[in-house]
Amino acid sequence: MSERLEMQIDGADLDKDDPVLEVSGLKKSFGGLVATDDASLQVERATITGMIGPNGAGKSTLFNLISGFYEADEGSVTVNGTEVTGKEPHEIAREGLVRTFQTPRKLEGMTVREAMMVGPQHQTGESVLPLWLSPSSVAEEERRNLERAEELLELFEIDHLATEMATEVSGGQLKLIEMARAILSEPDVLLLDEPVAGVNPTLAKNLAGFIRELNEERDLTFLIIEHDMGFIMELADPIIVLDQGRVLMEADPETVRNDQRVIDAYLGGAE
Amino acid sequence: MSAAATLPVVGALNSTERNVLIGLAVFFGLLFVSMLAGVIQPRYLFFLLSLAGMYVLLTMGLNVQWGYAGLINFSVAAFWGIGAYCAALVTASNSPLGLELHPVFGLVAAVVVSALVAVLIGIPTLRLREDYLAIATLGLAEVVRLLILNEEQWTNGSAGVSGIPRLFEGLPFDSVIRNFYVVLGLIVVVYLFLRRVHQSPWGRVLRTIRADEDLAEALGKDTYAFKMQAFVLGSVIMAAAGVFYVHLNLYLGPDDLEPIQTFYVWIAVILGGTGSNRGAMIGGLTVVAILEGTRFLNTAVIPAGVDVAPLRLLFVGLLIILVIRYREEGLLPPQHELVAGGVADEKGGGPDE
Ligand SMILES: Nc1ncnc2c1ncn2[C@@H]1O[C@H](COP(=O)(O)OP(=O)(O)O)[C@@H](O)[C@H]1O
Ligand SMILES: [Mg+2]
Numbered sequence: 001m002s003e004r005l006e007m008q009i010d011g012a013d014l015d016k017d018d019p020v021l022e023v024s025g026l027k028k029s030f031g032g033l034v035a036t037d038d039a040s041l042q043v044e045r046a047t048i049t050g051m052i053g054p055n056g057a058g059k060s061t062l063f064n065l066i067s068g069f070y071e072a073d074e075g076s077v078t079v080n081g082t083e084v085t086g087k088e089p090h091e092i093a094r095e096g097l098v099r100t101f102q103t104p105r106k107l108e109g110m111t112v113r114e115a116m117m118v119g120p121q122h123q124t125g126e127s128v129l130p131l132w133l134s135p136s137s138v139a140e141e142e143r144r145n146l147e148r149a150e151e152l153l154e155l156f157e158i159d160h161l162a163t164e165m166a167t168e169v170s171g172g173q174l175k176l177i178e179m180a181r182a183i184l185s186e187p188d189v190l191l192l193d194e195p196v197a198g199v200n201p202t203l204a205k206n207l208a209g210f211i212r213e214l215n216e217e218r219d220l221t222f223l224i225i226e227h228d229m230g231f232i233m234e235l236a237d238p239i240i241v242l243d244q245g246r247v248l249m250e251a252d253p254e255t256v257r258n259d260q261r262v263i264d265a266y267l268g269g270a271e
Numbered sequence: 272m273s274a275a276a277t278l279p280v281v282g283a284l285n286s287t288e289r290n291v292l293i294g295l296a297v298f299f300g301l302l303f304v305s306m307l308a309g310v311i312q313p314r315y316l317f318f319l320l321s322l323a324g325m326y327v328l329l330t331m332g333l334n335v336q337w338g339y340a341g342l343i344n345f346s347v348a349a350f351w352g353i354g355a356y357c358a359a360l361v362t363a364s365n366s367p368l369g370l371e372l373h374p375v376f377g378l379v380a381a382v383v384v385s386a387l388v389a390v391l392i393g394i395p396t397l398r399l400r401e402d403y404l405a406i407a408t409l410g411l412a413e414v415v416r417l418l419i420l421n422e423e424q425w426t427n428g429s430a431g432v433s434g435i436p437r438l439f440e441g442l443p444f445d446s447v448i449r450n451f452y453v454v455l456g457l458i459v460v461v462y463l464f465l466r467r468v469h470q471s472p473w474g475r476v477l478r479t480i481r482a483d484e485d486l487a488e489a490l491g492k493d494t495y496a497f498k499m500q501a502f503v504l505g506s507v508i509m510a511a512a513g514v515f516y517v518h519l520n521l522y523l524g525p526d527d528l529e530p531i532q533t534f535y536v537w538i539a540v541i542l543g544g545t546g547s548n549r550g551a552m553i554g555g556l557t558v559v560a561i562l563e564g565t566r567f568l569n570t571a572v573i574p575a576g577v578d579v580a581p582l583r584l585l586f587v588g589l590l591i592i593l594v595i596r597y598r599e600e601g602l603l604p605p606q607h608e609l610v611a612g613g614v615a616d617e618k619g620g621g622p623d624e
């Protein structure tokens with residue numbers, strides 16, 4: 001858990017048992033198409049929550065609404081007890097909610113470790129003045145961040161890529177880098193949009209391991225969209241099912257797997 | 272074994288850097304020989320070098336905006352002109368303002384006004400997609416030119432401003448030499464400043480924004496604030512180039528704000544290597560060499576009656592094609608990981624070209 005959150009918990013009305021993310025009555029239409037329809041959900045602290053649903057169910061749209069990339073027509077989003085509805089994505093990230101993208105973003109002109117070092121938030125050297133007034137403390141922070149970046153690359157078993165150009169690595173590796181970088185930003189809740197799409201099975205298995213490890217050791221909360229049923233059913237609990245922009249159900253993997261409505265939704269989506 | 276093995280400094284360079292260095296040496300060698308041979312007057316040579324220095328400043332300014340942050344500014348000439356007019360109007364003897372202040376105040380006025388204009392243009396556009404800034408700056412370039420042309424009571428209109436003082440009047444050197452040192456000093460200061468701010472977490476965030484703004488936002492970076500800083504910084508450097516120009520040329524008119532100047536500076540940035548400070552310097556120098564070289568070819572090489580100057584654009588166009596064909600990344604593309612305090616270098620690795 002991040003320092004910031006602990007401070008908030010010490011000093012304020014925030015409770016460790018409060019959900020880290022609360023979404024209520026979110027609505028979003030694109031022209032006539034209702035992509036998100038009165039979606040409400042809660043993500044409890046230190047869980048790995050899964051989100052499934054057929055193609056076009058509105059999962060990515062919901063992520064975009066939560067993280068501030070889309071503006072909701074109605075409804076509200078609360079992160080760590082702070083309402084963030086209508087805030088800019090970077091403000092929401094600073095509240096402790098960080099997301100990755102379904103299509104991994106390429107960072108042109110950057111090495112992998114350089115791209116990683118964008119992760120940490122509130123870096124002293126991100127302001128121009130400290131670069132002149134206290135260059136040594138900036139360098140010190142850089143050294144720390146570089147070390148952390150390399151540790152994570154090592155954990156994800158991609159440390160051999162550290163000095164490669166970020167545009168030269170494979171799509172699956174890019175997914176790993178993206179997740180590792182998001183972790184460097186020390187979020188309280190991490191939203192992953194299809195983290196193993198395009199990642200080879202061995203790597204995907206490792207990734208599940210990392211997620212579990214981070215969840216157990218650092219109490220990091222995950223909300224994960226995933227198409228790979230084997231992956232998500234084994235990893236996540238609870239699982240939220242989305243269909244046609246609505247939250248169809250939320251339950252443990254076993255219940256979800258056997259629910260007739262879920263089966264119907266997927267069969268309907270497959271037609 | 273080449274000379275590189277015996278010269279440790281040259282040995283530490285990579286092949287691109289070596290080639291550029293050799294090119295520079297040949298270029299300046301030729302200039303020197305031409306001067307000795309009487310083809311170029313020494314005074315004129317120093318004037319040209321000062322002019323080249325001014326282009327280098329402009330190129331570094333645009334590189335901050337486009338090269339670091341991916342901001343499309345089509346009013347380089349306008350920001351240059353704002354700086355130039357501020358300096359001219361505050362210091363000149365025939366300025367309608369009648370202030371006749373020391374050039375330092377011209378510089379201060381230029382910095383303040385250009386920063387202010389940059390902020391005013393940035394506020395409505397930098398939150399939007401990048402094309403909005405491009406469109407707004409296209410408009411700004413024309414607005415600034417028309418304002419200067421028509422607000423005669425403030426700017427002298429088409430008559431222009433003259434009676435501009437020279438820099439460092441008291442010093443014993445000739446004014447052309449003084450100008451040369453002034454611009455050299457400006458370049459060194461701006462370069463050292465930019466190198467530190469670029470190779471830092473600040474520069475790294477800008478590089479991220481350029482590559483993918485959404486990603487930077489998702490990681491908690493206030494992209495609007497970063498873009499604003501880059502835009503203002505670049506614009507102020509352009510204005511400083513304008514300030515230098517008026518004290519070099521001693522006359523300023525609205526015709527000096529030709530939109531084509533903006534185009535030349537863009538070429539210089541792309542040619543030098545988008546995002547690279549050193550590339551910006553090489554690019555600026557190369558473009559001036561072509562622009563002024565055509566003038567020089569006229570008198571020196573081509574027989575009377577043939578005018579090469581109108582072919583300038585052709586030469587520039589040819590150059591663009593060659594660069595795109597053979598060196599897409601420019602002459603000296605950025606080579607550094609943007610990590611502050613040499614921390615990445617301590618660890619070694621990184622791209623070597
Ligand atoms: N920016 C957008 N503009 C128009 N339609 C969109 C936009 N984003 C998503 N949609 C539509 O919303 C629906 C849900 O899409 P999405 O959230 O990407 O689904 P999922 O991630 O569950 O596969 C789809 O029909 C999609 O076409
Ligand atoms: Mg999706």
